[in-house]
Amino acid sequence: MSKSEHFGVNRWRRFDDWDERPLRLDNFAKDDPRNGFSAMNGSNDPASSVRCSGGSITEMDGTAADEFDIIDLFIARYHLDPDRVEEAMALPSAEVARMLVDMNVPRERLVRLAHGMTPAKLAEVVAHLNAMEIAFAYAKMRARATPGNQAHVTNAKDDPLQLAADAATAVAFGFDEIETTMRVSRNAWSNALACCVGSSVGRAGTLFQCSSEEAEELQIGMAGFTSYAETVSVYGTEKSFIDGDDTPWSKAFLAAAYASRGIKMRCTSGAAAELLMGFHEAKSLLYLEARCLCMQRAMGVQGTQNGGIDGAPLASSITGGVRELMAENLIAVWLDLECASGNDARSSESEIRIGAKILPFLIAGSDLICSGFGSILKYDNSFNPSSFNGEELEDYLVLQRDFEADGGLTPRGEDELLSIRRRAVDAIAAVFEELDLGSPDDDMKGSVVAASGSQDTRSYLPGEVSDISGGISERCITVLDVIRALHTRGFVEEAENLLFLVKLRLSGDYLQTSAVIRGGHVISAINDPNAYDGPGSGYRLSAERRAEIAAIRGELDQREVLRAEASFAAAEQQRIAYRTMGPAQRGADDSEVVIGLSPAFGTQLFRTLAGHSLADVLRAVGDGVAEEGGTARFVRFTHTADTSFLGLSAAGLSGSGVGIGLQAKGTAVIHQRDRLPHNNLELFSNAPITTLDHYRALGRNAVRYAAGRDVEPVVVPTNGEALGARYHARVALIYAIETGLTSDGAVPQDIGIDFLGKQTGGARP
Amino acid sequence: MSKGKLGIDDYPLAEKRPETVSGARGRGLDDITLEAVMAGEVEMADLRITAGALRAQAEIAEAAGRSALAGNFRRGAELASVPQEVIMEIYELLRPGRAQDRQVLHEAAERLRRDYAANDMAAFVEEAAEVYEKRGLFTFRY
Numbered sequence: 001m002s003k004s005e006h007f008g009v010n011r012w013r014r015f016d017d018w019d020e021r022p023l024r025l026d027n028f029a030k031d032d033p034r035n036g037f038s039a040m041n042g043s044n045d046p047a048s049s050v051r052c053s054g055g056s057i058t059e060m061d062g063t064a065a066d067e068f069d070i071i072d073l074f075i076a077r078y079h080l081d082p083d084r085v086e087e088a089m090a091l092p093s094a095e096v097a098r099m100l101v102d103m104n105v106p107r108e109r110l111v112r113l114a115h116g117m118t119p120a121k122l123a124e125v126v127a128h129l130n131a132m133e134i135a136f137a138y139a140k141m142r143a144r145a146t147p148g149n150q151a152h153v154t155n156a157k158d159d160p161l162q163l164a165a166d167a168a169t170a171v172a173f174g175f176d177e178i179e180t181t182m183r184v185s186r187n188a189w190s191n192a193l194a195c196c197v198g199s200s201v202g203r204a205g206t207l208f209q210c211s212s213e214e215a216e217e218l219q220i221g222m223a224g225f226t227s228y229a230e231t232v233s234v235y236g237t238e239k240s241f242i243d244g245d246d247t248p249w250s251k252a253f254l255a256a257a258y259a260s261r262g263i264k265m266r267c268t269s270g271a272a273a274e275l276l277m278g279f280h281e282a283k284s285l286l287y288l289e290a291r292c293l294c295m296q297r298a299m300g301v302q303g304t305q306n307g308g309i310d311g312a313p314l315a316s317s318i319t320g321g322v323r324e325l326m327a328e329n330l331i332a333v334w335l336d337l338e339c340a341s342g343n344d345a346r347s348s349e350s351e352i353r354i355g356a357k358i359l360p361f362l363i364a365g366s367d368l369i370c371s372g373f374g375s376i377l378k379y380d381n382s383f384n385p386s387s388f389n390g391e392e393l394e395d396y397l398v399l400q401r402d403f404e405a406d407g408g409l410t411p412r413g414e415d416e417l418l419s420i421r422r423r424a425v426d427a428i429a430a431v432f433e434e435l436d437l438g439s440p441d442d443d444m445k446g447s448v449v450a451a452s453g454s455q456d457t458r459s460y461l462p463g464e465v466s467d468i469s470g471g472i473s474e475r476c477i478t479v480l481d482v483i484r485a486l487h488t489r490g491f492v493e494e495a496e497n498l499l500f501l502v503k504l505r506l507s508g509d510y511l512q513t514s515a516v517i518r519g520g521h522v523i524s525a526i527n528d529p530n531a532y533d534g535p536g537s538g539y540r541l542s543a544e545r546r547a548e549i550a551a552i553r554g555e556l557d558q559r560e561v562l563r564a565e566a567s568f569a570a571a572e573q574q575r576i577a578y579r580t581m582g583p584a585q586r587g588a589d590d591s592e593v594v595i596g597l598s599p600a601f602g603t604q605l606f607r608t609l610a611g612h613s614l615a616d617v618l619r620a621v622g623d624g625v626a627e628e629g630g631t632a633r634f635v636r637f638t639h640t641a642d643t644s645f646l647g648l649s650a651a652g653l654s655g656s657g658v659g660i661g662l663q664a665k666g667t668a669v670i671h672q673r674d675r676l677p678h679n680n681l682e683l684f685s686n687a688p689i690t691t692l693d694h695y696r697a698l699g700r701n702a703v704r705y706a707a708g709r710d711v712e713p714v715v716v717p718t719n720g721e722a723l724g725a726r727y728h729a730r731v732a733l734i735y736a737i738e739t740g741l742t743s744d745g746a747v748p749q750d751i752g753i754d755f756l757g758k759q760t761g762g763a764r765p
Numbered sequence: 766m767s768k769g770k771l772g773i774d775d776y777p778l779a780e781k782r783p784e785t786v787s788g789a790r791g792r793g794l795d796d797i798t799l800e801a802v803m804a805g806e807v808e809m810a811d812l813r814i815t816a817g818a819l820r821a822q823a824e825i826a827e828a829a830g831r832s833a834l835a836g837n838f839r840r841g842a843e844l845a846s847v848p849q850e851v852i853m854e855i856y857e858l859l860r861p862g863r864a865q866d867r868q869v870l871h872e873a874a875e876r877l878r879r880d881y882a883a884n885d886m887a888a889f890v891e892e893a894a895e896v897y898e899k900r901g902l903f904t905f906r907y
């Protein structure tokens with residue numbers, strides 16, 4: 001091949017464009033089952049099997065009892081129900097998969113079967129389901145009916161003032177649980193106290209945890225600051241478990257210890273943890289996770305934080321990894337565990353991948369859709385950035401509204417949030433002063449109230465926080481001291497809220513599966529069970545809840561559009577006067593171009609979508625006509641508001657046979673008599689990006705068409721803006737104002753135009 | 766209160782059976798008020814769950830078909846009166862490589878049984894000792 005046949009080209013530049021996309025920052029791993037890189041088909045995944053003898057399990061998933069590792073032993077003893085094993089294991093996996101998506105098979109029946117299934121069997125069954133079937137089965141199988149959500153509340157300075165403000169903010173948005181952790185581990189007590197105080201502002205009953213070293217976490221719970229824990233991690237291979245410095249028995253002991261203190265607890269497990277820890281045994285993500293989940297049920301914990309978690313980015317790099325994350329969440333709820341369903345550690349730099357990942361959970365609902373939605377900015381998230389963060393919180397609110405799906409959050413207004421943040425900062429400052437832990441000044445407090453993130457604050461630094469934290473710990477300050485301090489300083493409602501929460505631990509009601517507190521009541525899988533048996537059943541938005549979800553910031557209505565327009569009316573009257581001259585007749589001047597105005601043009605609407613004054617637009621079009629030697633005549637039509645018909649009607653009256661149709665929003669057309677309505681000469685449909693120069697060129701071209709001269713059509717360049725998304729709600733409202741002024745058979749009127757004063761901008765010199 | 770087993774209709778206990786709920790010193794829900802807190806009458810022990818409440822939750826969990834969860838609540842009930850430092854000590858012993866032989870775990874189990882009547886938990890720790898020996902976990906780790 002000669003060189004010229006290459007045209008000197010060695011790369012399609014689209015690849016350059018693609019290289020620049022955030023997606024290309026993501027890693028993708030080839031399937032490599034021998035090295036643990038397989039979502040559902042590990043090279044060492046066993047076929048499911050079980051043998052029983054005398055009420056005990058003698059073989060499980062191809063391993064004889066005397067070869068069981070600690071995980072097998074624990075599952076065989078505490079998960080597998082010998083009375084159910086025979087029936088459950090005998091059912092073909094494909095048949096069980098169909099039962100999972102059959103709305104006529106009740107959840108309870110499937111839960112009973114799961115308690116007789118081995119990890120390999122559970123994995124085999126869910127592997128039969130495609131992603132949509134998994135999402136559907138998840139919606140059917142999850143334990144509590146009402147969906148919820150969990151927030152991370154942390155910051156890069158461990159600043160207690162900001163923690164209090166951000167905890168109160170998260171509570172206002174409706175998170176059922178908030179979780180904090182520290183940059184500096186000895187700041188745990190300060191973080192716990194600050195979030196505890198913040199979470200008491202505005203509403204009672206938000207559960208709170210402080211993720212820290214196991215023994216300290218339990219002590220913080222004992223001091224009454226926290227109400228749940230979820231950092232009790234389990235792993236799917238023995239060696240990973242040991243490297244995690246625990247065994248199923250030590251973790252189960254810890255689970256009982258948390259229960260004994262009235263603290264809600266769930267375990268954590270997730271795909272790819274074993275791969276990250278180097279002991280995957282060449283088994284698939286799904287099979288290892290099925291082991292983790294059986295083990296958690298066996299331990300008697302009420303729930304799990306599951307679905308990748310820290311391993312989610314690695315799982316997402318593998319073919320089918322995201323489907324696998326959904327599948328492991330399904331196994332969790334099928335086993336009847338509460339599921340805080342991941343959607344936590346940010347698994348991609350691509351916002352599209354993140355949005356796609358959340359959708360099944362948003363529409364299916366989940367006990368806690370995110371097991372850590374970053375309510376703070378990414379850089380303030382001490383766990384690492386979440387899938388959704390403070391930056392994207394409004395995107396999530398809109399997703400709820402789009403799908404009429406309850407993602408657990410509620411939009412809040414600016415004034416409301418500002419006053420909540422003030423209240424929280426005042427409350428924590430009062431507690432610090434009462435307990436001699438510090439006395440933050442107004443500058444510190446003000447900077448925190450306004451701060452979007454810790455880079456905006458002039459408040460405590462991590463080292464100062466360590467002293468506060470040490471004080472709380474050494475002086476054995478408890479939640480009772482905090483309640484007293486709040487009350488003494490007039491924060492009675494917050495004192496009440498905090499006391500309400502700590503009293504809840506006496507009954508242990510929130511230890512049951514999937515418990516959260518709503519409206520001052522514990523709801524859980526016991527008293528709010530998910531009972532889905534087809535359309536109309538299961539969780540549905542109430543009219544009240546739908547209205548809450550709908551009320552996002554910046555909704556438009558016609559009144560709002562008219563109000564905005566009216567604010568321009570006075571200025572416009574300084575620029576232009578319209579005189580109605582009487583019924584318009586067909587002109588005889590062959591240089592004449594009629595400019596047809598829409599019904600609301602200059603009467604109720606005064607600027608284009610690009611923001612140009614309509615006076616300036618008319619002046620520009622008229623100037624363009626004049627530049628090419630034409631004569632402009634203005635006519636108002638009220639029989640139509642449609643651009644094409646405005647243009648064609650204008651052309652019909654025009655002496656030259658060429659007319660321009662112009663809507664108030666700025667959409668314009670050049671038309672010619674005798675053409676079909678929608679077969680115009682030129683159309684300017686992108687009003688939001690149409691400039692006055694374009695309107696002037698439109699006037700010029702109209703004259704050139706009339707004179708039969710060469711015409712270079714005007715092209716309004718776009719940069720690919722989603723103009724429909726940006727403008728169409730307003731367009732529809734504006735257009736309804738135009739059509740509302742039309743009447744059938746209305747006679748066109750000649751309009752005399754007087755330009756007053758000067759042009760306002762965008763004009764030629 | 767009847768002697769019969771509790772069921773899901775008794776849940777939540779704080780609302781359906783508030784008279785059965787009290788703190789570790791016997792103070793009832795109605796007596797834990799803001800006024801009492803301000804008067805210094807409430808201690809952390811009054812905010813501590815009792816073995817009785819955990820057994821009640823175990824009955825409710827059992828009634829809801831969650832026997833594994835009920836088992837955890839019963840073990841929790843046994844630990845309700847065990848001091849924090851004892852709990853942390855035994856937890857530490859159960860972690861891999863902490864105990865050098867099964868005897869140490871058997872002693873911990875005996876302590877749970879003798880001092881706190883925590884029979885289920887004791888059996889659980891003994892079972893761990895057996896498993897750890899079988900899987901070679903009584904080895905030095907650090």
